[in-house]
Amino acid sequence: MEPPRPRKTHAPRRYLTALLAACALASASLxxxxxxxxxxxxxxxxxxxxxxxxxxxxxxxxxxxxxxxxxxxxxxxxxxxxxxxxxxxxxxxxxxxxxxxxxxxxxxxxxxxxxxxxxxxxxxxxxxxxxxxxxxxxxxxxxxxxxxxxxxxxxxxxxxxxxxxxxxxxxxxxxxxPGGSTTIPAVPTGLAVTGTTARSVTLGWAAVPGATGYDVYRADTKVATVAGTSAEVAGLTPQTAYTFSVAATNSAGTSARSAPVTATTGPDGPTGQDPTGLPKRVMTGYWHNFVNGSTALRLRDVPASYNLVAVAFAEADRSRWGAITFGVDPGLSTALGGYTNADLKADIATMHARGQKVILSVGGELGAVWVGDDASAATFASTATGLLREYGFDGIDIDLENGVSPTYLATALRAVRAQIGTSLIITMAPQTLDMQSTQAAYFQLALTIKDILTIVHMQYYNSGTMFGCDQNLYAQGGVDFLTAQACLQLQGGLRPDQVALGVPATGRAAGSGYVPPGVVDNALDCLAQGTSCGSYRPTSTWPTIRGAMTWSINWDATAGYALADTISAHLRSMP
CATH class of the missing domain: 2.60.120.260 (Galactose-binding domain-like)
Structure with a gap:
């Protein structure tokens, strides 16, 4: 999912005592x-x-x-x-x-x-x-x-x-x-509740002149930062009262908060809620645990337009087959002025408070994690479970682009779920070629764990020309390619709520296959409702299509989050 890069060597975890020891050579006084x-x-x-x-x-x-x-x-x-x-x-x-x-x-x-x-x-x-x-x-x-x-x-x-x-x-x-050329914006007015569900509240307010963004608070916790005058706060508890306020921001600073409003979430529907806590539509993005020319971000700086964030990547522990390891990359730590494992854990807790979910992605383009027998499956499960619990991750993403064993990796993932429980999020990010046939190993893995699988984020890029489910060839980079490839997964046995469209955030994020965000919106509408299709029109619709994914949040940040802002708003507007 990324250009080739040197393998990283992770720094050991830094405890407070280590921090103080490292600072001992500095003056004890200021x-x-x-x-x-x-x-x-x-x-x-x-x-x-x-x-x-x-x-x-x-x-x-x-x-x-x-x-x-x-x-x-x-x-x-x-x-x-x-x-x-x-x-x-x-x-x-x-x-x-x-x-x-x-x-x-x-x-x-x-x-x-x-x-x-x-x-x-x-x-x-x-x-x-x-x-x-x-x-x-x-x-x-x-x-x-x-x-x-x-x-x-x-x-x-x-x-x-x-x-x-x-x-x-x-x-x-x-x-x-010397001061900048702008002034802090006025306090927002007109804050109102415009919609509620069992686990979300939608808010709207009047625009503030000079504001470039708005911070949304649940009680005293900032849970979202948006560019427009509306926001959906997800991850809430059914039949619970919440208080919200909003502040306006620009380069000069942040206004005081608005007068608060209170909203009460509704009851769960008769079929209950997704145990993972994810909303009906999901915008997923990958966050770089390395530096590669895109914008380096602290995890807490990922905007609330992303419901699900995959931290890339956990890598192979070469000392044991099947073992994985993870820690903040030293290069990223330096780029962010000393970002540590403790900082990352704190940021995950902050994102949970906003209603966002964070998962650990295993592999990447150069990932070489081998799970090919019972022993390595057990080792993968134990090391993965340990990392999820240590950092507070909500789940795991399988992005092994050098091959998978459906039998043993399925065994490992079921073992992780047995330890974590039904709230575990399991996602996959196969390449386009990996999902062309139900006989392909990645597709077999998806079908084998279909009962516990959350979402498949197939990479609709770096693909060239591929057959669609109508057996016609489609070139990447348009609505037809997205819909015809999604159709293969849907007709192959995945549920619509397990299928999301994976696209590059910018032209620099992948070797080929970039499409403007509006093209992704059209493909989602075509799959869900049969509207906005290109020359290819699927023979059926799948109203519960799950959403979209991008590689990556960091590349999206270099473009001012144009992709996430556009697609996440569209996902919220879909029936």
Whole structure:
């Protein structure tokens, strides 16, 4: 599913003690960096942080997992300060995005109290910076500086603690430098509930002038970021009351939240809910655990337009047949300023709070995991189950492009499900050639585990010309190719809710087969309703066709999420 790349060697898991040991050579006290003097002709420094003293509660700030609150004791100055409480899976990250100017110097600071407190800036366009203290029994100032890149118009300033440590306090947060050209948008109005199901709520609100996006909150947890004026919040519990609010954003920052609204989900239907917790229609994307020229993303930065995220990839542990291993790739960790296994686990918990599901993809183009006998099947099952439980993954994706054994891999997957339970998501990502016949090994695997299989995301790309279910040849890259290949799976025995269309996010994401998102929408309508078809029209329709997949979220990010925004909105509009 990706261009060839060197095999990665994963770094060992980093515990807090290892982190502290690695930092031992740094000064135990804080180094205060002086603000660079502005060059001649540059704009004068201004205070860019909104509500840096927390005198207006958390207005302008977003804290992960509802970890932050305003407090009146202790404070460094004024009447308010921030209190943020980490947990075992959340480092209590509180952040604010501000407008800046390209190629300009900035100094940031914050007064903090507590243990293991970090102040940093990301999205600088140069080198993201961070400073920290292991112990501040009284108020202590953290200070650092950075320079923006040639095209940088906004940066995110953040404070965070460390997993499982006591609450920390912060006050008088400051960012000094030339301001950007925009202002923070007004508070959204008109928030209303426009629809409910047993496990989702749909919201709408009035557009805010100057806003480029909107953050949706369930209680105090941000659960979605959208570009338009509506959002569907999924993954809810039937017959339960929820409170929602929305804030407007642009490069200058984030508004205060709107007046809240309350919605109550409906009861489950007579047939019950999918035990995996996935919605009727699913938008799936692969997230890169490596760097390859696309946008490097922290997992928590994946937008809510993706219902299901496949983390790519778990790889073979060469010491044992069938064993797989996984950890944050060292190259990605460096690119993201020190992203760790603990960060990834915390991000998975954050995505769960938004209603998103995260699975572990095994293999990839160069994946060589061998499951060919009972012993290797047992080893695969035990190592896969261990990784799923350790990181909190919701399931597993089989993307072994170098061959599979239907008998033994089916045995392994059933063993994993026996350990995890009916909520386990199992997906597959075969190449187009792998699904041309029910006698092909991948198709046999899908049919063998059909009773526990969630979705097949066949790769409708890098394929050339293929026969469709009407025995005519179709070239990749159009509606006919998508519908005629999907028909093969449907007539071959898969349920419609197990079939999704896998496409590249951009022309650079695959060697061939890219189609605009609107073509995917047309193919979905053709398969579900018999409308928007090309020259090929299937002899029947499949109204419960599941959705779409893309390789990859990172490539989609390079195009401003044009694919996910278009297709996910269309999936929500389908009957």
């Amino acid at each position: 180094v205060t960096l002086a603000a660079p003097a502005p060059a001649a002709g540059t704009a004068a420094a201004a205070e860019l942080i909104v509500n840096g003293g927390f005198e207006s509660g958390l207005s302008g700030w977003t804290c992960s997992g509802g970890s932050g609150s305003a407090t009146g004791n202790p404070v460094h100055s004024g009447a308010g300060a921030l209190k943020a409480a980490p947990t075992g899976g959340d480092n209590a990250r509180c952040s604010q995005t501000v407008a800046v100017r390209p190629d300009s110097a900035y100094t940031m600071s914050a007064w903090v109290q507590g243990s293991y407190i970090y102040l940093g800036a990301s999205g600088t366009g140069t080198t993201d910076v961070s400073t920290w203290t292991s112990s501040a029994p009284t108020w202590q100032q953290l200070t650092t500086s950075f320079r923006t890149g040639a095209n940088t118009t906004s940066v995110t300033i953040h404070l965070n603690g460390w997993y499982g440590q006591p609450a920390y306090y912060a006050d008088d947060v400051s960012l000094l430098g």
